Structure formats: C-alpha cells, structure tokens
Amino acid sequence: MSTIAQQGAAEHRMPRDHFLNAAYTIKSWLLTMDHKRVGLLYLISITFFFLIGGTFASLIRLELATPEADLMEADQYNVAFSMHGIVMIFFFLIPSIPAVFGNFIMPLMIGAKDVAFPKLNLMSWYLFIFGGTFGVLTTLLGGVDTGWTFYTPFSSTYSNSNVILAGMAAFIAGFSSILTGLNFMVTIHKMRAPGITWFKMPLFVWGMYATSLIMVLGTPVIAITLALMMVERGLHIGIFDPALGGDPVLFQHLFWFYSHPAVYIMILPGMGVISEVIAAFSRKRIFGYEFIAMSSVSIAVLGFFVWGHHLFVSGQSIYAGMVFSFITMLVAVPSAIKVFNWMATIYRGSVSYDAPMLYALGFIGLFSVGGLTGVFLAIMGLDIHMHDTYFVVAHFHYVMVGGAVTAFMAALHFWWPKISGRMYPEGWSRLAAFLIFAGFNLTFFPQFIVGYLGMPRRYHVYPEEWQLLNIMSSAGATILAAAFIVPAIYLAWSLKNGKISGPNPWRATGLEWILSSPPPEHNFPTTPIVEEEPYDYGEVIDNPVHEEEHEKEREHA
Amino acid sequence: MSVSTEAAAHGHDEHAAHPEYMRHQFDDMDQQNDAASLGMWLFLLTEVMFFGGFFLGYSIYRSEYYESFVIGSQNLDVFLGGLNTVALITSSVTMAFAVRAAQLGKKNHVLIFLVLTLVLGLVFMVNKYIEYSHKLHDGLIPGYNFLWTGLGDGQTIQLFYGFYFCMTGTHGLHVLIGLVLIVWLLIRVWQDKFTTEYYAPIENFGLYWHFVDLVWIFLFPLLYLIGGLAV
Ligand code: HEM
Numbered sequence A: 001m002s003t004i005a006q007q008g009a010a011e012h013r014m015p016r017d018h019f020l021n022a023a024y025t026i027k028s029w030l031l032t033m034d035h036k037r038v039g040l041l042y043l044i045s046i047t048f049f050f051l052i053g054g055t056f057a058s059l060i061r062l063e064l065a066t067p068e069a070d071l072m073e074a075d076q077y078n079v080a081f082s083m084h085g086i087v088m089i090f091f092f093l094i095p096s097i098p099a100v101f102g103n104f105i106m107p108l109m110i111g112a113k114d115v116a117f118p119k120l121n122l123m124s125w126y127l128f129i130f131g132g133t134f135g136v137l138t139t140l141l142g143g144v145d146t147g148w149t150f151y152t153p154f155s156s157t158y159s160n161s162n163v164i165l166a167g168m169a170a171f172i173a174g175f176s177s178i179l180t181g182l183n184f185m186v187t188i189h190k191m192r193a194p195g196i197t198w199f200k201m202p203l204f205v206w207g208m209y210a211t212s213l214i215m216v217l218g219t220p221v222i223a224i225t226l227a228l229m230m231v232e233r234g235l236h237i238g239i240f241d242p243a244l245g246g247d248p249v250l251f252q253h254l255f256w257f258y259s260h261p262a263v264y265i266m267i268l269p270g271m272g273v274i275s276e277v278i279a280a281f282s283r284k285r286i287f288g289y290e291f292i293a294m295s296s297v298s299i300a301v302l303g304f305f306v307w308g309h310h311l312f313v314s315g316q317s318i319y320a321g322m323v324f325s326f327i328t329m330l331v332a333v334p335s336a337i338k339v340f341n342w343m344a345t346i347y348r349g350s351v352s353y354d355a356p357m358l359y360a361l362g363f364i365g366l367f368s369v370g371g372l373t374g375v376f377l378a379i380m381g382l383d384i385h386m387h388d389t390y391f392v393v394a395h396f397h398y399v400m401v402g403g404a405v406t407a408f409m410a411a412l413h414f415w416w417p418k419i420s421g422r423m424y425p426e427g428w429s430r431l432a433a434f435l436i437f438a439g440f441n442l443t444f445f446p447q448f449i450v451g452y453l454g455m456p457r458r459y460h461v462y463p464e465e466w467q468l469l470n471i472m473s474s475a476g477a478t479i480l481a482a483a484f485i486v487p488a489i490y491l492a493w494s495l496k497n498g499k500i501s502g503p504n505p506w507r508a509t510g511l512e513w514i515l516s517s518p519p520p521e522h523n524f525p526t527t528p529i530v531e532e533e534p535y536d537y538g539e540v541i542d543n544p545v546h547e548e549e550h551e552k553e554r555e556h557a
Numbered sequence B: 001m002s003v004s005t006e007a008a009a010h011g012h013d014e015h016a017a018h019p020e021y022m023r024h025q026f027d028d029m030d031q032q033n034d035a036a037s038l039g040m041w042l043f044l045l046t047e048v049m050f051f052g053g054f055f056l057g058y059s060i061y062r063s064e065y066y067e068s069f070v071i072g073s074q075n076l077d078v079f080l081g082g083l084n085t086v087a088l089i090t091s092s093v094t095m096a097f098a099v100r101a102a103q104l105g106k107k108n109h110v111l112i113f114l115v116l117t118l119v120l121g122l123v124f125m126v127n128k129y130i131e132y133s134h135k136l137h138d139g140l141i142p143g144y145n146f147l148w149t150g151l152g153d154g155q156t157i158q159l160f161y162g163f164y165f166c167m168t169g170t171h172g173l174h175v176l177i178g179l180v181l182i183v184w185l186l187i188r189v190w191q192d193k194f195t196t197e198y199y200a201p202i203e204n205f206g207l208y209w210h211f212v213d214l215v216w217i218f219l220f221p222l223l224y225l226i227g228g229l230a231v
C-alpha cells in the first residue's frame, strides 16, 4: 500500500512565525481571540472528557464480563452507564469535530482571518468548561443514575442521585454549543473570501453549516426541557410527573426533538471530514459535489421530523408512529447518497493509504452498518422487539464510534501536520487505525447478536448463555482502549520529534494548505481571491512537478 | 489550486488605518455590520426555540386542565399586567426612536430615548416585583408555600402558577439583562463610542428589546386573560 507521506521527499523548514510561537504565556492562551488557539483549547478539554467517559466505559465492560454482579451493585452500574453517556455525548462527541476542527480549519478554508465573533468564540469555550465543571462535580459527588436521557418522572421525582447538577452540566454546555453554531453560521454567511461562492465551499464547510443549523434550532429546546425537568424536581410541580398531573411522554417528545437532531450534530461534521479526506487521498475531484452538499442540509432538516422513532413503545399514537417510521427511512436516503458519492470518488482514483484514508474507509463501512441497522429500528414492528436491547446500543455505537469518532480520528490525522507543523510516524498511525477498527468491531458486533437475542440494555446482570458474546465484547473493548492510547503517545511524540511537514504534506487542495504549517497568527496577510473549484485534483495528477514548484513559490511568498 | 494573494477588490491593506471600532477579522464596516445583524437575528431564533418549549407545555396543559387555568388566571392582577403591557410597548417605541437618532448621529436624542426606555423597563420590573410579592404573601409560590384554599383542584392550579412563574420569570430575566445592557449602551454613547457608521450595538440591542416586548405581548393574554376579562 503506497502512501503520500512516503512520496514527500522534499526537506522542509518550520516557518519562523506562526500562531503557536506568537506568544507563550498562559494568558495568551486563556484570553486568546485566535480561532486556532480556541480550537486547540477544545482539543485538550475534550481529550480530558474522552478519558473520563472511557474510564466509565471500561467499568461497564468489566462488569459485563461475567453474568453476575461482581464489580458493581445495580445502583453503581446505573451511575456508570449514565456518566459514560452524558460525558461522551455532551462533553466529547457533540463538541468534538465542530469545536476543534470547525474552529481551527473552517475559517482557513473560506479564507477568513477569524470567525465572525472571536470573543463569543472564546466565551463558548468558557461555557463549555463551566458546564464541564458541573459534570466533574457530579462525578465526584457520586454521579447521576438516570441515563443520558434523563427520563421523567424518574429523574424529576424518584432518583436519589445528583440530577440537578448533571442537568446543569448539560444545560450550560448546551449554550456553548448554541453560540458556536451561531458563530459558524454567521462566519460562513459573511466571511467567505471573494470567489468562494456557496457551491465552491469545501464540503467540510457545508457539513459545518448543516451542523450549526441544528445547534441553533435544536439546542435551545433541550435547554428548556432540562430546565423544566429541574424545575419539576426542585418545586414538585407536575409538568412531567403523572402523579402530579403531568405527562412523562411530553418529556420524551421534547427530549428527542433535540436529541435526534443531536445525533446529526455528531455525524454531519464527520461526513464533512470524510469528503475532504476521500478526495485528497483518491486524488480526484469529489463525485457529486452538489449532492453531497445538499444531502447534508436535507439530513439536518429531515432530522427534525423523526424524533418519534424513539417513542414507538412509549404510548405515542400508532398513526404518529407510522409517519415517524416513514420519515425516518427517508433520512437514510441522503445518507446513502453520500456513501455512494464517496465510493464513486474512490473508484478509479489514485488511492493512497495514509492513516486519514484508512480511517475514512473504516468510516464508510462502519457508518453503513450503523445506518442500515437504524433502518431496521425504524420499522415499528421490529422495534417492539429490539427497543432498549443491545441491538440499539450496537446501532448507535456503530454510527457514533464507528462513524463519528473514526471521522474525528481521520480529521486529527489529516490536519495534524497543519496544526503542529510535524508528521507523526506513519507505521504506528496505520497500525493504530487497524487496531481501532478491529477492536471496535469485536466490541460492538456481538452486541447486535446479543441484542437480537433479547439482552436488554442498562442491566448489570444477564443470563449465563450470553456470556460468550459479552466476553467477546469486553475483549474488543480492551483492544479498543489500548488502540486509543497509541495515537495519544505518537502524536505527543511527534510534537518535538516528528518530521517537519511543510505546508502541504498531502498535496491536497484547499486554502488551508497554502498557508504555512502551523499557520501564521492572522491566517492570510491579505484576503485571498479564489478562482478555482474546490477539489481541483486534475492538475495535481497530471503535473506533480508543477505542483512542487507552486509549493516552493508559496514558501517564499 | 491557483489562488491570487493580491488584496481582494474590497479588501484593505493590513497597515491601512482602521477606525478603532472595526474588528481585525473584517474587511470593511459593511461586512462587520452585516455579521452583527445576522448574529442577532440568529440569536433571536434560538430564543424563539427556547420560549417555544414553554409555550408548547403551556398549550398542552391549558387544554388538559382548562378549568384550573381559568381559575389561576382570574386570580392574577390584570391591572398591573395591563400596565406593564403598556409600559413595554411604549418602551419599544422609545427604543426605536433611539436607534433612529443613533442612525442620524444625534447623541443627545439617543441619550434621552435610551433613558426613557430604561425608565419604562424599570417600571415593568417594579410592577413585576409588586405582583410577585403579592403572590408570595398569598401563598401562591409553587413548591415553596403553595396553599390553595379556594375552589378547584389545587394541584393543577399550582401547575398554572408553575408556568406563570417560569414564563414571566424567564421573561423578567430577559428584561433585567436588557436594562443592564441599556446602562452599558448609555455609557458608551456618553463616551462618544458610536458614529453614524458604527451604531450596530444600539441597533441590535433594539432588536433584542423588541423581541422581549413581543414575548410579553404573547404572555399577557395567555396568562392573564384566560376565560376572558374577569370583572
Ligand atoms: C440512517 C440513519 C439512522 C436511522 C434510520 C436511525 C434510526 C434509529 C432508531 C429507529 C432508533 C430507536 C431505537 C430504539 O430506541 O428502539 C435509533 C436510536 C439511536 N440512534 Fe439512530 N438512526 C440513524 C442514524 C443515527 C446516527 C447517525 C446516530 C449518531 C451519530 C444515531 C444515534 C442513535 C442513538 C444514540 C440512539 C439511541 C438513543 C437511546 O435510546 O439512548 N443514529 N436510531
């Protein structure tokens, strides 16, 4: 398997001035107005939360290695899976790609000097940390046991855990996400350099736009929902508790009105990344640009009308269920359009298998499995059997870990040279990608089977005949955990010791690649004017020498 | 990809003098003003979604427990509520005048109209304070000292009051934040920070203020006038 990294023979030097060496003080980071630094602040913070979430996941898989309760009591187990879900969803996956790479890369891609509102951007990070502090506090005080879904009346009346603290954590982090979405929408509308028309934007930017739309329209609804839940818990007025005259299904409607679109907050940015990576490593113009762009937007819009597929067995009217079932299947259409377009891009491309591409290929397969099993679940009759079983758990881990986290890893490896100016060791990075893929499948594929056999989610004990499948899953989780440690080590190592990457180690198109790596503090000295289409790889294949010359010119400029 | 690095047609030279109020990430004032205004509209959209949750819950329980909602509503002070409606609507007018004055660069008029808006907002808050303390005195604070002795189902009447306090409380918080922002604007106007080219903060605050007013225009009939005017 050839890689682009192997072909890069030219010697490069680090640029003299860049955003990392512009200032070294702590204050220059904590009060930064630079979108690139804010992106890195997020990268550090979400890595921290990924570690916490991962620890809870390990506890869960450890407990489930045996059918009996040996490590934890039921109550502790409830805390483990709730904290795992809350931390991973609200504090890792939702901010992951948008807050890190959306912040760092998106303004570069559109030739902007920064996001539209740099101060607000920094404030989003502080809100995130403020919410995160509540999250950490919740953990330290014994956690919460409602699941990440906070279903009433358990959360609002009966639970004896730190529901209000955890609710506040998600509530506050929500505002961080709202402000980020707002900032990105304004940035994409108003800050594009001349020549970058809507249909010349890189697809990652389209992904960010669609994501931001959901953040802006959906997140306020989860804020009010959690607020009402907390009010009910604090004041005992019957909004959701049937014993007090309230309606628990109303909570579920409100919750999923946000949280289904939220799953697209998690996957759309990933799809944007994959479009960039696939084109760069197939050295081909992306196939069906308009279709990919528009499918992002239609996923975002349709995503607001399918929440009822989480309520098939909650006492929702059967006719509503039928409509929701139908619209849910419609969402699979734009998702499939993307997959087919990526395949067509790879087809007869000049493919190289560097780490980002390995993750991207993994994404296509795993996301397809996740999406298709989603369609199973969208069938009402089938869902009565599968609802709240491990089949659902496997479904959403295929899309969230196999899809979104894999895309995050692809983004990290694709843009790492841009961020740090250094290459990571190639062999290790490819090994880690394989290990993550293997560990992931071993962890979650057995869960489809055990779920189909009827194992319910959120229990700490299970009948003995399911032990084999559970052991496989726990073994896979061990590999997965180890596999995630590998990149942490070699990426840190590369910061000092990695080969200097030069501006464009992948010979990729896009404005971010004409800047030095790491980019200068104010990005573009003058606003660039763009004449070409994005993904103009034709030139690159035909005339690699010409391209090299270009690169040299740019370095001198 | 061929990209020219020459300055864009409407771009500025990095070293050219920019007015103090122009932020470095923008090429010109038009871009900055457009961005600020779009940002405010989007923010108001998130506010609509946020209040939307209240209105949805309210509608459902109003139709479910209509009787209790009527009883709860008739127990509110329509006079004070009406007075507040007048105060807020008037303040929207004075705010609009303030924006217009800023557009024309008439500093004194801006100051006068902003002060008027501030005073009307304060009237609203004082009225709200009087209303809330009456409710506290009457033992109508849900979850705190709620005791319903009159006719009807206390539990669901408490639910009405729950919505009443959540919705007017959240709205009141918005008014309060607005008042703080007016004070901030007044200081900035006083210091001559705004020009006829740069008054976006005043204009966008105006949008916010009208929105807050608009929310109240929905809240007043929905909360105070259920089942018609109590005579
Ligand atoms: C083709 C697209 C998809 C379809 C048709 C689909 C369908 C469904 C259905 C019907 C359920 C409800 C199952 C049940 O609870 O009985 C479900 C659950 C879930 N899905 Fe998907 N899904 C899709 C894509 C995604 C994506 C892209 C994500 C995340 C990135 C995601 C995350 C989840 C999560 C987290 C749950 C479970 C929530 C919970 O109960 O805790 N899904 N999906």
Ligand SMILES: [Cu+2]
Pocket (backbone or CB within 6 Å): A259, A260, A263, A306, A307, A309, A310
């Ligand atoms: Cu869903």
